Amino acid sequence: MKQLLNAFIAIAVISVILYVSINQLNSSQGYSSGNTLTIYNWGDYVDPELIDRFEKETGIKVIYQTFDSNEAMMTKISQGGTTFDVAMPSEYAISKMKEDGLLIPLDHSKLPNLKNIDARFMDLSFDPGNQYSIPYFWGTVGIVYNPDMVKGKKITSWNDLWDPEMKNKILLADGAREVMGMGLNSLGYSLNDTNEAHLQEAKAKLNTLTPNVKAIVGDEIKMLLANEEAAAGVVWSGDASEIMGENEKLDYVVPEEGSNLWFDNMVIPKTAANREGAHQFINFMLEPDVAAQNAEYVGYSTPNKEALAILPEEISGDERFYPDAETTEKLEVYDNLGKKMLAHYNELFLEFKMHRK
């Protein structure tokens, strides 16, 4: 009994010490109650220095919370119980959140820096008039390849993946829209195509790709490509920049037939408690020098025209991540196809996955 009591006393003492040190750490950062703002973002998706700067400039304390998928974030927001003031969903999630009434309209008069965003990235199909969302970062879907392993061949298009030389050398990201989009694009169709004949044609074409496909994988695709386990991989440009950061041999290309253009966006969820602060934060992130610093830290492409001008030439001049107007023209944003069509895409993708070599 004494032993048990001692153990419990020890636990209580340790807990108190921990509690005190948490408070100490919190207050050392100036975290006291009062004016706070909760940011709900992907892990490590903003430069921490910028958050410090924002806190100093406005006196608002920022709580940075992270999520790992759009779906998880939507669940948390729709359930309530937390007060997220700003969130950063991807574009397809925005139309869904809009439909579910999870977002509040933005007050553009409080966002004077909105003028810095490139007109190309405004007023897109998923949010006409940018009523609910402001682009945060953008990118493409393309091919990462290893020049050594494709024998010096230059990959420029989706159709290069069908080359018999590539037998068992290709990795695909596990996304129905991405892979189906690749099939549609390679045939010259739009990746938002809903024409049944075109979809079947795309699937039939994808089936002929199976001998070349080594695996269809999730996030581990980054590690596999960096470790040279495969010659080429279909990935998002954000992943590509990371993979190339780890293995400089690799190269990235946006296929010439066209591809997907994706966005992560800043929105204000309906759970927001500090709407004034949320607008302040969004406006702060749109400032040219802030956006530039953030783009350098995160490594994704910024939609901020003024920030692009400040960024070093080696970043802004990199056509792989800031493609020229001609390539951008061919890029398409995913439309919200509706539940039924999306299920159909998923089904076709599943059939492709099950197709025997």
Add this chain to the structure above:
Amino acid sequence: MRKNSKLSNLYLVLVFAILYAPIFYLMYYSFNSGGTMREFEGFTLDWYKEVFQDTRLLIIVLNTLIIALLSSAISTIIGVLGALAITYVKRRRTKNTLLTLNNVLIVSPDVIIGASFLILFTMIGIKLGFTSVLLSHIAFSVPIVVIMVLPKLEEMSSSLVDAARDLGASRREVLTKVVLPYITPGIFAGFFMALTYSLDDFAVTFFVTGNGFSTLSVEIYSLARQGISLTINALSTLIFLVTILLVVGYYFITQRNNRVKGVAIRK
């Protein structure tokens, strides 16, 4: 026979090597100045420095620890009481029903437990954060404690209690002087099981964190999109070392206790 034991030793070494390899691999790269897990470029302690400079990460680690300690302590108390109650139920059918219900909670998937807690907490208006995480950790730890304590209680012969009663012990004395000391090893085992469950739980915690409160598992998981930096390697190494120290400490304490008991018997 000898050859056989050599073979089995080899097998044992192999199994342990496989079990520990990933951990040592991770620890090795925490000293890498290169910044990735691909090539070892040179020795550095920068990542450790970064761990201690990242206040946000430190707060999260401390949160994780305090939740683990508190939830396992509280669930140990509840679990021991529960185990006592189950042993004192005399009707076989009721007892089996209670045990089965307890086991269902252990085997039910974390995701489902987590989602149900999220719905429950938001429905009754508990704000997500420290309280919600603590409550859900207690909830999934209690059945584990019960399972760890029950065998000790079953093993205890009822004549011990009868003898104590005969010698004039009150109900309370029977509990504190006979039953609890007897099942102490079970209680500690339950506590440590609950502690490890709480430390590494992702699925349940993920659903119920919020309002600036987060634990290590949730944080590391959401870092995955950007690629996990070697800071996490350094942090994991530190945590692994602390765990080893705790286990070794626990081992020596039990060793000493056994020796003391042994001496007493010889007398």
